[in-house]
Amino acid sequence: MDANEAVDDSWALARIRTRGWLGIPITDTARLNIRMTNEFRKYFHPEGGAYEFRINEFVFDNAYLELTPRKDVSLKIGRQDMFIGEGLVVFDGSPLDGSRTYYFNAIRATWKSAKTTVDGFVISNTAKDRYLPVLDRNLKQSTLERDEQGVGVYVTRQLGKSLKGEFYDIFKREEPTATLPLSRLNTTGFRLTGTLKHGIQHAEEFAYQVGDYGPNSRRGHGGYVDFKRPFASLPKLTLQLNYTHLSGDDPKTADCEGWNPIFSRWPKWSELYLYTVIQEGRGPAYWTNINMLSPGFNWKFSDRANLDVIYRIMFAPEARVVAGKELGDRRGNLMIAKLNYRVNKHFVGHLLAETLQPGDFYPNGGSFAHFLRSEFMFTF
Secondary structure: OOOOOOOOOOOEEEEEEEEEEEEEEEEOOEEEEEEEEEEEEEEEEOOOHHHOOEOOOEEEEEEEEEEEEEOOEEEEEEEEEOOEOOOOOEEEOOHHHOOOOOEEEEEEEEEEOOOEEEEEEEEEEOOOOOOOOEEOOOOOOOOOOOOEEEEEEEEEEEEEOOEEEEEEEEEEEEOOOOOOOOEEEEEEEEEEEEEOHHHOEEEEEEEEEEEEEOOEEEEEEEEEEEEEEEOOOOOOEEEEEEEEEEOOOOOOOOOEOOOOOOEEOOOOOOOOHHHHHHHHOOOOOOOOOEEEEEEEEEEEOOOOEEEEEEEEEEEOOOOOEEOOEEOOOEEEEEEEEEEEEEOOOOEEEEEEEEEEEEOOOOHHHOOOEEEEEEEEEEOO
C-alpha cells in the first residue's frame, strides 16, 4: 500500500465468496428478490491476530421488492445492486468490504420509452449493516467510513443512429464523524457514446461538483475520453486509448477542490492501485487527484478466451505534501494484463497481473509493487 518494500505489508490470501439467491413471484407485477452472501478469507501472509481464519458474516446483500405496474415502468424498493452508466459516479455502495458486496439501500424508479430511459433513486447507506439481520456478525466489518445519503436522476437518450447521451444530477450527504466533517455536494454530468467512421467506438464523460466540506466550500471535476478501434484485417485485435482526469485538492487553500467519487469507489482502473491510494488519507478506491493516459489492446484468441493489456501513465494534478514537504506529481506507471476465459456456461475465470513503478509522488521514489490474482466462478 505504501510503495515502500522496506515495510512488510504484503498480503497473500485465498478469498472464497458464496452466494445463494431466490426470486419469489408474488403477483404478475410484483416479485421479491433475496440474495445472501458470505466471503471468508484464508491468509497465508501475514498470519495470526486479525488475520486468523474465520467463516465471517452471512449478510443479505440483496433484499428488494420489484414492482412492474406497466411495461414501461418499474420500481425497486430495498437493498439492491445499482450499476449506472460506466461507473464513474454510481457503481458500489459498500466499498470497504471489497468484492464481498456492492449494494445500495435504495428506492429506484425507472421509466422507459423507445429512445429515453429515466432513472430516479434515493439512497441511504450506513457505515455498518443495521437495516437487515446479519448472521455470525463481525463487529469489525464496516462497509463505509460513515453514513451516506443520496438522491439523483439519470436520463439516457438515444440522440442519433450512432450517438447516445446520458445526463445526470446527484446530490450526496456524508454524515460527520470524529475525524471527518459534514460533507454535502452536488454532481452534475453527462456521458456520450457512439461509433465514428472506420468503426471507432468512443465514450466521453464529464462531471462537475459543488458543495461544502465542513466550514469550507468545495468544487471538483472529473471525466474521461475513451476510444476503441477494432481492425477488420485483424478481427481478433482491438486497440484502445483512454485519458482520465480527476481534480485534486490544492493544499494551499482551505477549500476542497478534489474530485469525490461519490458512489463509485470500486477497482475501475486498478485492483492494485486502489490499495495504494489509502495512504493519501481517504480509504481504498477513493479515486481523486489523478491524470492518466492509458493505451492498451484486447486480443481475442477464441470465443472462450481473450487478453486485455493496459499501460497507465499516471500523474497528479496537485503535488503531494507529506510532513510539510512537497513531493512530485508523477504517480508512476502501471502495467495491467488480464486473461479472461470461459470453460462453459457454468465455469468462468481470469488471471490478472499488475505491476506498479511508483514515481516521485511517493517518498524516496517508491518501490515496485505487484498484484497477482487467479479467480474462478461457478454458477448454476
